[in-house]
Amino acid sequence: MRVGAKQDGGCSAAYIWTPSFLEYKLAPDHPFNPLRLRLTDELIRACGLLPQAAERRPRQATREELALVHDAAYVDAVERFSRGGETRFPEAGRFHRVSGGMHGAWGFEEPEPDDPLAYGLGTEDNPLFPGMHQAASWWVGATLTAAELVMEGKADHALNLGGGLHHAHRDRAAGFCIYNDVAVAVAWVRRHYGARVLYVDTDAHHGDGVQWLFYGDPQVLTLSYHESGRYLYPGTGRIEERGDGPGLGYSVNVPLEPFTDDASWLEVLDLTLPAVAEAFRPDIIISQNGCDGHALDPLTHLSASLDFYRQVPQRVHHLAHQFCGGRWVAVGGGGYDIWQVVPRAWTALWAEMSGRPLPDEVPSDWLNRWSPQAPVPLPPRFADEPLPGAAPERYAALRDYNRRTAQRVLSEVLPLIRTD
Amino acid sequence: MLVEEIMSRPVLAVESEYSVLEALNVARFRRIRHLPVVESLGVANGAREHDFRTLPPAPEGARLVGIVSDRDLRDACPSVLSAGATDFAALARASVADIMHGDVVTVHPHDSVEEAARLLYQHHIGCLPVVSGQGLVGIVTETDVLRAIVTLLGVTSPGSHLEVEVPDRPGHLGEVTRLIGQHQVNIASVLIVPGRREHTRVLVLRVQTIDPRRLVRSLEEAGYHVLWPSGLKLA
Numbered sequence: 001m002r003v004g005a006k007q008d009g010g011c012s013a014a015y016i017w018t019p020s021f022l023e024y025k026l027a028p029d030h031p032f033n034p035l036r037l038r039l040t041d042e043l044i045r046a047c048g049l050l051p052q053a054a055e056r057r058p059r060q061a062t063r064e065e066l067a068l069v070h071d072a073a074y075v076d077a078v079e080r081f082s083r084g085g086e087t088r089f090p091e092a093g094r095f096h097r098v099s100g101g102m103h104g105a106w107g108f109e110e111p112e113p114d115d116p117l118a119y120g121l122g123t124e125d126n127p128l129f130p131g132m133h134q135a136a137s138w139w140v141g142a143t144l145t146a147a148e149l150v151m152e153g154k155a156d157h158a159l160n161l162g163g164g165l166h167h168a169h170r171d172r173a174a175g176f177c178i179y180n181d182v183a184v185a186v187a188w189v190r191r192h193y194g195a196r197v198l199y200v201d202t203d204a205h206h207g208d209g210v211q212w213l214f215y216g217d218p219q220v221l222t223l224s225y226h227e228s229g230r231y232l233y234p235g236t237g238r239i240e241e242r243g244d245g246p247g248l249g250y251s252v253n254v255p256l257e258p259f260t261d262d263a264s265w266l267e268v269l270d271l272t273l274p275a276v277a278e279a280f281r282p283d284i285i286i287s288q289n290g291c292d293g294h295a296l297d298p299l300t301h302l303s304a305s306l307d308f309y310r311q312v313p314q315r316v317h318h319l320a321h322q323f324c325g326g327r328w329v330a331v332g333g334g335g336y337d338i339w340q341v342v343p344r345a346w347t348a349l350w351a352e353m354s355g356r357p358l359p360d361e362v363p364s365d366w367l368n369r370w371s372p373q374a375p376v377p378l379p380p381r382f383a384d385e386p387l388p389g390a391a392p393e394r395y396a397a398l399r400d401y402n403r404r405t406a407q408r409v410l411s412e413v414l415p416l417i418r419t420d
Numbered sequence: 421m422l423v424e425e426i427m428s429r430p431v432l433a434v435e436s437e438y439s440v441l442e443a444l445n446v447a448r449f450r451r452i453r454h455l456p457v458v459e460s461l462g463v464a465n466g467a468r469e470h471d472f473r474t475l476p477p478a479p480e481g482a483r484l485v486g487i488v489s490d491r492d493l494r495d496a497c498p499s500v501l502s503a504g505a506t507d508f509a510a511l512a513r514a515s516v517a518d519i520m521h522g523d524v525v526t527v528h529p530h531d532s533v534e535e536a537a538r539l540l541y542q543h544h545i546g547c548l549p550v551v552s553g554q555g556l557v558g559i560v561t562e563t564d565v566l567r568a569i570v571t572l573l574g575v576t577s578p579g580s581h582l583e584v585e586v587p588d589r590p591g592h593l594g595e596v597t598r599l600i601g602q603h604q605v606n607i608a609s610v611l612i613v614p615g616r617r618e619h620t621r622v623l624v625l626r627v628q629t630i631d632p633r634r635l636v637r638s639l640e641e642a643g644y645h646v647l648w649p650s651g652l653k654l655a
Contacts, residue, residue, distance in 0.1 A: 031631055117606075123628075174630075232580065232649075233579065233630040234579065235578060298633070299633070
């Protein structure tokens, strides 16, 4: 029985959900707040977009699965800190005499194996918290569940909102991300099915963790649209980062100017995404749907509106059917305006995946339930009111610059991609 | 960062009594733009290795006597437009010593990369032989220096760009980095550039965090003017 198939015989879509997602709570007042997942899940249900048959419970990822991309020593460390509990900040480096060294006898000692900072942990971005290993394993397991449903043909599409941790590296946490669920799922799909994977990342931050983990692999094409690293974390994602060795051409980066709006971003996306998919001919698309490029997002300087987050899944959906027999896994990602942006953006994503129409109005049940807690007025409609952005006269130059970026990608990277 | 950390070694060089034709072949087959010229090593003409694709590099410490660029070598060639353009006899007769530049700008392995960059810029040249004592030990090209500067700018590990305007007085770099350290945020690179306003400097830092908002607030509360990031709201 296919998951979440519609009566009319259209494509089927699975929605992966567990309340355990909410345990990925880095710290009180941390911007990566799991409440945004709860708000989104409740909005999807309030809109009547989620028939019971579409829902699937995930499993936790195993250590072996995490080890597909992470060092065993790193996973061990996360488990240890996970049990430890309290956040401790070790002293900032002990300065003492060491033998050798380039300029004589002073130097810093190597970090102890138990220093969380050696693993990118114990920082404001990635504080230690009890149960962090378990919580992160749910997120990875859910992306694996989504990938398995799709690869086994039990669903055409699958959505895991508790995913998209694209900044985690082989041996360290970064940018709120502990384990890289996307990279684990890509490696798992490669190992079990040998499928060619197109990874499309429209988070405002460069998808660096996924890119570097598959930088030399011509069977995995990573395509990231993001605010230019000149202005935003993590600083990478230049056009010149094109992959390495046999993977040359299979890392594609489209950096965007601050204040890029829907029109310019969609123009660039339409110039590059179908061309890359056509050149690569993937077996499955995995999309990361961070919505922090929205104009209201507090962490970035892009100026997309909610309509952009309706348009992008439409394009990916179309390409999944054109090239992959429908196989499409979507995950969440960044998104730090948890009240006005994330619930609506990801409800729109699920509406597109499940082939159900998105209502115009945000249901009053949901508004009434959450308005008392919201520090800002909740938008009553899915379409945005006019949003802040750059001065109108700047947009001609900005669009021209982004268009030139897209054309450089087409001339400098696209010709390196082979179908095979 | 020192020249010895970025230089290429061993160096492919020609001996001073090589013919211009031989030097041209080395430059062409090995795709080299700058050929240091070293004192003759006393290998008899004719016994020399003539497959220029496998010419061994100069022995470390050979005495540097000059330099020729691929442009010097081409200048010595007859024009393709003139009659007799295929007459290379003169090229085979002339020695490299006849056309090389004897007054070579060099660096020492312990010179800084900044010094190397300044020399390239000041003399409008493309490479610097690295000389220790009298001996040639390496070579640095403008590409090597640019690559080193890109590394020094610090965009090799994930981080956010931060620009802070500070008074051009002692102590402010220390104060700004202390405030950043209080947030447990690591710093990947620091540059100090002249400010747009008088008596100011701008600190350009790469800080290892995805969310610099609290940091920015601390800096602003301490009275600093944060030029970037701008307009980020703290909930």
